[in-house]
Amino acid sequence: MTQCWIRLFPSDRFSALYFDIKNNSESETAYVVGVSSEKFGVADLHETYTSEDTLVGMRSVDWVEVPPQSTVNFKSGGYHVMLSKHEVKVGDEIEFNVKLSNDKSKSFSCKANDVKATTY
Numbered sequence: 001m002t003q004c005w006i007r008l009f010p011s012d013r014f015s016a017l018y019f020d021i022k023n024n025s026e027s028e029t030a031y032v033v034g035v036s037s038e039k040f041g042v043a044d045l046h047e048t049y050t051s052e053d054t055l056v057g058m059r060s061v062d063w064v065e066v067p068p069q070s071t072v073n074f075k076s077g078g079y080h081v082m083l084s085k086h087e088v089k090v091g092d093e094i095e096f097n098v099k100l101s102n103d104k105s106k107s108f109s110c111k112a113n114d115v116k117a118t119t120y
Helices: none
Strands: 002-007 015-023 030-036 040-050 056-060 064-066 070-074 079-086 093-100 105-113
Touching (some): 015 030, 015 064, 015 105, 030 040
Parallel strands (some): 002 105
Antiparallel strands (some): 002 015, 015 070, 015 079, 030 064, 030 093, 040 079, 093 105
């Protein structure tokens, strides 16, 4: 995981986790099927979408595909992780675990940034 950061909202609102994930496999597609952290009660995979009538919204997704030798960006306006139920402060370094469909997982840490932040 690279370029990882959290846009931290007050604990009564949803925050967002952004990062880049790279699949180094030559031939196997990876699927992100979950994200968790002991510091957040809820971590849910989401995507931003535009409907046929150009309305923009967000929806939960079950998985995110990462093709071989590719990087997928979890970012504002695309895939991201919605976070809630926390007692995190701006500046805290938070541990996360990404679960992949092959039963492997990867741990990483991200800094909690102010709600006004636009990048890591």
